[in-house]
Amino acid sequence: QGPIIPYGPFPCKRIERLLHGNGSADEFLVFSGGMPRASYGDRHSVTVMQDTRHVVFELTSKINDLTLISNDDGLTTTLAILADEELVFIDLSTPGWPILPKPYLNSVHFSSVMCSAFYSNVSCDFWSSILQGGISTSVEQSWPITGGTCNHGEEEIRRDIFITGHENGSVCFWHPDAGTLRLLYKLSTAGLFITEAEDAQMGPETEEDWPPFRKVGDFDPYSDDPRLAIQKVLLLDSEGQFVIGGNAGQVLVYNMVSPDNDCSLQVASVAADLVATHEGFVWKGHSAMALKEGVNELIDRQGFRLSLHVQCSPPGSVTAIAARPDWNLVAMGTSHGFLVVDTKVGAVVTAVATLPPPGSEQPDGSETGISRRKTLKQSLRESFRRIRRKRQYSPNKASPEKRSEAAATVELKAGSKVASVESEPTQQGAAGGEKAIAEGGSPSRGAEASPPKSAVALDTVDSRLADEEEKMPVHRLVETRKEDSALSSMIRCLYTVDTFIRDGVSRSGVLMAAT
Numbered sequence: 001q002g003p004i005i006p007y008g009p010f011p012c013k014r015i016e017r018l019l020h021g022n023g024s025a026d027e028f029l030v031f032s033g034g035m036p037r038a039s040y041g042d043r044h045s046v047t048v049m050q051d052t053r054h055v056v057f058e059l060t061s062k063i064n065d066l067t068l069i070s071n072d073d074g075l076t077t078t079l080a081i082l083a084d085e086e087l088v089f090i091d092l093s094t095p096g097w098p099i100l101p102k103p104y105l106n107s108v109h110f111s112s113v114m115c116s117a118f119y120s121n122v123s124c125d126f127w128s129s130i131l132q133g134g135i136s137t138s139v140e141q142s143w144p145i146t147g148g149t150c151n152h153g154e155e156e157i158r159r160d161i162f163i164t165g166h167e168n169g170s171v172c173f174w175h176p177d178a179g180t181l182r183l184l185y186k187l188s189t190a191g192l193f194i195t196e197a198e199d200a201q202m203g204p205e206t207e208e209d210w211p212p213f214r215k216v217g218d219f220d221p222y223s224d225d226p227r228l229a230i231q232k233v234l235l236l237d238s239e240g241q242f243v244i245g246g247n248a249g250q251v252l253v254y255n256m257v258s259p260d261n262d263c264s265l266q267v268a269s270v271a272a273d274l275v276a277t278h279e280g281f282v283w284k285g286h287s288a289m290a291l292k293e294g295v296n297e298l299i300d301r302q303g304f305r306l307s308l309h310v311q312c313s314p315p316g317s318v319t320a321i322a323a324r325p326d327w328n329l330v331a332m333g334t335s336h337g338f339l340v341v342d343t344k345v346g347a348v349v350t351a352v353a354t355l356p357p358p359g360s361e362q363p364d365g366s367e368t369g370i371s372r373r374k375t376l377k378q379s380l381r382e383s384f385r386r387i388r389r390k391r392q393y394s395p396n397k398a399s400p401e402k403r404s405e406a407a408a409t410v411e412l413k414a415g416s417k418v419a420s421v422e423s424e425p426t427q428q429g430a431a432g433g434e435k436a437i438a439e440g441g442s443p444s445r446g447a448e449a450s451p452p453k454s455a456v457a458l459d460t461v462d463s464r465l466a467d468e469e470e471k472m473p474v475h476r477l478v479e480t481r482k483e484d485s486a487l488s489s490m491i492r493c494l495y496t497v498d499t500f501i502r503d504g505v506s507r508s509g510v511l512m513a514a515t
Contacts, residue, residue, distance in 0.1 A: 006047065007211060011037045021068045021076030021092075026051040028076050028092065032063050035211070045213070046081055048090075048097065055097060056211045060219050061085040069144045078144040085219040086110070091141045099216055103143055106183040108174070110218035111166035114229050114247075119161045122237040127159045129240070129256050130173060133303025134185035161237075165230025167223045169193075171244060187304055189244065189252060193289040195225040227289050232321045239325040242304055245318030248289050251332045253308035253323075253343055267295055267306050268346035273313045274337040274353050281355070283314035308343050312336075322494035322511065331511055333491025338513050354489040354515055491515060 005012060013033050021028035029049040035041060044059045046066055061084040069078040078100065079090040086107050089100035162174040162181065169190035174181040223229065232245035240256035269291060275281045288311050295306075312318070312334055320333035328344040337353040493514040501508045 006034055006049075007036050007040075010039075013037050013041055016063070017066060019066065019068050021070070022074060023050055023092070024075055028068070030066065030068065030079060032066060040211070043213075044083070045211075046079070047211070048079065048092070054212055056213045057081070057088075057090065057216045058213045059083050059086075059088065059217045060215075060221065061217075077141065083217065083219070086217050088217050089144070090216070093141055100141065100143070102183075104180070104182065106181070107219055108164065108172075108181060111168040111170060111220050111223065113164050114167055115165040115231055115233055117163045117233050117235065119163070119235055119237060120158070122159045122161055122235075124159070126237040126240055126256060130161075130185050130303065133256075134173070134183070161235070163233050163235060165233050165244070167226070167229045168220055169225075169228030169230060169246070171230055171233060185303060187254070189230070189246070190225075190228050192252075192291060192295055192306070192309075193228070193250075194292055195228065195289075197224045225289075227286055227315075231318050234321050234323055236323060236325060241323060241325050243321050243323050243330060245321045245332060246289070247317045248286060249312035249315035249318060249334060250289055251308075251310040251312070251318060251321065251330070252306060253310075253330055254304040255307050256303065257305050267291075267309060269309045269311070270341055270346055270348060271311045271313065272339045272341070272348045272351050274334065274339060274351055275314060275355065276351070277353055278355055278357075281314075283316075285314065285316065288313065288315040308341070308346065310339075310341050312339065320491045320494040320513075322496050324496050324509070327496075327509060329496075331494050331496070331513075333494050333513060335490040337489070338491045338494060340511065352513075354491065356489070489515060 013035055015031045016033040017031060019028075019030040021030065027050070030046065032046045034047065035043050035045055044061060044063050046057045046059075046063060048055050048057065059081065063081060063083050065082045067080050068076050069080060071077050075093075077091070077093040079092055081088040081090070087102065087105050089102065091098050091100050157177065160176055161184070162176055164172050164174065166172070169188060171187040171189070172183060173185040173187075175184050227246065227248035227250075229247040230244060231247055232243075234243040236242070242254040242256070244252045244254070246252070291309060308330070310330075310332065312332065314334075314336055316334040316336055318332055318334055320338070321331065323330040325343075328342055329340055329349065330343055331338060331340045336355055337351065339351040340349040341347070342349050491513055493512075495512045495514075497510050497512070498507045499510055500506075501510060
């Protein structure tokens with residue numbers, strides 16, 4: 001049989017590694033690379049072929065090695081792929097060739113971590129529920145690698161949970177045990193919303209792509225939709241409630257349900273406008289995310305179940321969340337304000353906008369009537385300098401009295417100096433003068449051509465005043481940068497507490513919001 005080019009006839013990249021395995025019915029042919037150079041030369045792929053079945057597994061990082069794992073009967077059951085960022089196991093003994101969940105070696109940075117939270121010693125009921133919900137899987141095959149023991153000692157396992165929210169809309173629950181992070185539960189919110197990629201694919205149906213790619217692996221450095229990013233997480237383990245805040249103003253409230261509970265749960269959706277009192281406000285950011293139709297069928301019936309979806313308008317990033325299940329209330333804050341929602345009824349209790357009222361901005365850029373361009377110290381210094389300038393006069397605008405007084409002073413000083421010089425005549429000077437007259441000459445014209453002493457005095461005063469003005473420092477006007485209204489109105493913290501507000505006898509529920 002002659003050579004076969006699986007993805008020809010156009011030039012293709014070289015096949016990096018070729019493997020052959022025995023299946024229960026037909027043989028497996030597995031190889032990496034070999035993609036058409038012009039169209040898919042930049043893809044990291046592994047092709048698996050068995051009779052008429054043909055799948056190209058695509059990864060997001062470079063493939064370093066791959067191997068086939070067989071059972072005791074010599075039949076190939078698992079394909080292991082080692083990439084730069086992760087390790088992927090594919091079950092070849094199950095129809096559809098699903099991905100095997102890893103009990104270890106899970107990557108924490110499979111998507112950019114946007115937020116995190118740590119909860120120590122959670123309740124026993126919540127711990128057992130999340131363990132039962134996390135181990136559920138549709139794969140029948142067990143983990144193919146055996147051998148070795150994990151020595152944790154006889155110490156009691158602490159019920160600690162570390163939660164990470166990721167850019168692709170995923171939330172992971174980790175158990176920090178013996179210096180490692182073990183993945184307990186993974187919750188994905190991307191499947192609940194219509195993303196930008198799905199909007200682009202809602203056109204007319206096209207022909208089936210060839211080669212038949214299937215994206216596998218968890219590592220995804222680029223998010224399909226930035227609105228899916230998880231910004232805030234809040235866990236109330238004693239009540240079994242979990243709240244998630246997203247990047248597009250979406251807030252999701254989940255409740256932990258035991259696996260044996262098959263009660264129907266309808267998702268309530270609430271929309272709230274935070275800038276209803278601000279007429280003319282224009283939101284220039286991204287649009288809100290819409291829930292998919294039939295979202296109740298998309299919810300897992302084991303572990304966390306979605307009970308409430310809140311969409312804030314404008315769809316800004318959620319900056320703070322708080323919840324009180326005993327009050328049936330959940331609060332959320334954005335850069336435009338905060339609102340409180342009743343989780344039992346599914347209605348908005350109150351919505352408060354923290355943006356400055358329309359028209360309050362002053363011409364100098366401040367949002368109040370007080371000028372913020374200078375500090376008090378700089379303002380006082382500038383006032384004294386202004387008074388000093390009024391007392392001083394420029395050379396061209398000096399008053400005649402001032403100029404004559406200064407000229408008389410200078411003339412008096414000059415006259416006294418000349419008198420002292422003339423009071424001591426020398427014989428040489430007298431002889432010189434007589435000699436000049438005897439020769440028919442005239443006295444020196446220097447005295448007659450020299451300007452009057454008053455003119456000299458005025459010139460001296462003008463030069464002195466000009467020198468004083470040149471020596472005065474020139475101050476540069478420094479404008480303070482205008483504070484962004486979004487930062488000043490951002491809700492940075494929400495806190496609920498029972499405390500004494502009205503009097504010292506009865507307690508009252510209080511919601512505190514800080515900007």
